Amino acid sequence: MRELEYPFQNDYIIKKKKSLRKQLITKPGNRLLKKVAILGGSTTSDIKLLLDLFLLNYDIEASFYESEYDQYYEDAVFPNPALEEFAPDIIYIHTSNRNITAYPSIKDTAEEIDSLLEAETKKFQTIWRSLSEKYHCPLIQNNFELPFYRLMGNKDSSDPHGKVNFITRLNTKFYEYAQTHENFYINDINYLSASYGLESWFDTFYCHMYKYALSVPAIPTLAFNIANIIKSIYGKNKKGLVLDLDNTLWGGIVGDDGVDNLLLGQEVSLGQVYSEFQDYLKEQKQLGVILAVDSKNDYENAIAYCYSERTQPLTRKPCVR
Structure with missing residues (x-):
């Protein structure tokens, strides 16, 4: 469907998502049936609806499990009969920089900052290891977008106390994990948010009113990227x-x-x-x-x-x- 092919109009897709889905679901053809679990560190309802659209456009018909708000860690690590019964074919972990437990403070030593980085890395590795052992399916994990502001200005990127520096180091830990583990994929929101425009990607109104980690107009961009990862996993890339x-x-x-x-x-x-x-x-x-x-x-x-x-x-x- 042309409306869902890049470059697309985000606002149009959001406005017409119901009619677009009706057109796609009634189109004849053989579709892959897949079960997708979304474990969110923020509200994910619209992400699910738009991901459904893009997957249908790739002839993948998805059913969804959606975690409760900010329950991604609990759903992954602790017993979860509902998710176990759902038996996902693929799991998407939708987190953002707002889900980082602790950032360095100006008074922290280099050793203390390294400990913070190690603790945050281990938290996510615990999630990935637990999900892999339970469900034996591909995992898609967001990396982290840059912070909305730089407390230290340009120095934020080079000084270990800066959020930009900390996020960059944490993203590198994620990439190292991806390089050594099969069926683990990075959804690169660090790039997506930069390409979309960081000031437009994050909106305090959507964050505080609806608990979204990104602005609603940016969600089609996010969902399109996730759908591309999923279609590549199932061999639907164009060659x-x-x-x-x-x-x-x-x-x-x-x-x-x-x-x-x-x-x-x-x-x-x-x-x-x-x-x-x-x-x-x-x-x-x-x-x-x-x-x-x-x-x-x-x-x-x-x-x-x-x-x-x-x-x-x-x-x-x-x-x-």
């Missing part, structure tokens, strides 16, 4: 890119402008844009993505540079056979 040539891989039209007049390379600003796009496609190829050309104008001999094995950037002309 190829089909591209046109003219005004896509280079500026201009070969048949009208001629090869010598195409915009590509460092000589003109727009040509640099096309060159950077080709570099991006080459990086996709390194990941195993298949690149193909959809040429409707029958340029049988035009072969895009990014499909070749050449390493030097193309300056003016496309590769031609």
Whole structure:
């Protein structure tokens, strides 16, 4: 569904979520049936509704278990007959920097700060270990977004007493765990919030009124990212890119402008844009993505540079056979 493909309009999706779901659920086709547990450190009701939409768009029909408000730790570590009966296929742990138990204070020594970091890391490792042993399913864990303010200004990132520094170190602990444990995935809200705009990502109104860890308009961005992780787990990622040539891989039209007049390379600003796009496609190829050309104008001999094995950037002309 085009409305749910990136780039999408967050406000439109929120407004039309019921009608969009009706269209998706009535669409014929074979869908994977999966059970998704959401363990939240904040309110997650709208996250569940929008995640449901994006998963349906990927032909994954989900049923959901949703923890009570801020009961993610208890649901994970202590006996939970309801979650055990639900038997999740995948568990998403929705936490934010507001769920960090304790931050360093200015008077703390380096050793005390290290102890805080170790305690916070062990808390989450206890959650992950408990869930893995009980349910033997993939886990998706948020990392942490940066704080809404920097008490120490620019020094907050370099000084061990700063929240920015502490969150960065804690995120690194999460990444190290992900590198050594299978079926463990990071939902990178640190990047998402920066891309969306940190001041727009967090809103004190939604936090204090509804106990949301992010603003409601940002939830589609979050849900879309979670859905992408889930679809990749179940092998639903697209493996190829089909591209046109003219005004896509280079500026201009070969048949009208001629090869010598195409915009590509460092000589003109727009040509640099096309060159950077080709570099991006080459990086996709390194990941195993298949690149193909959809040429409707029958340029049988035009072969895009990014499909070749050449390493030097193309300056003016496309590769031609």
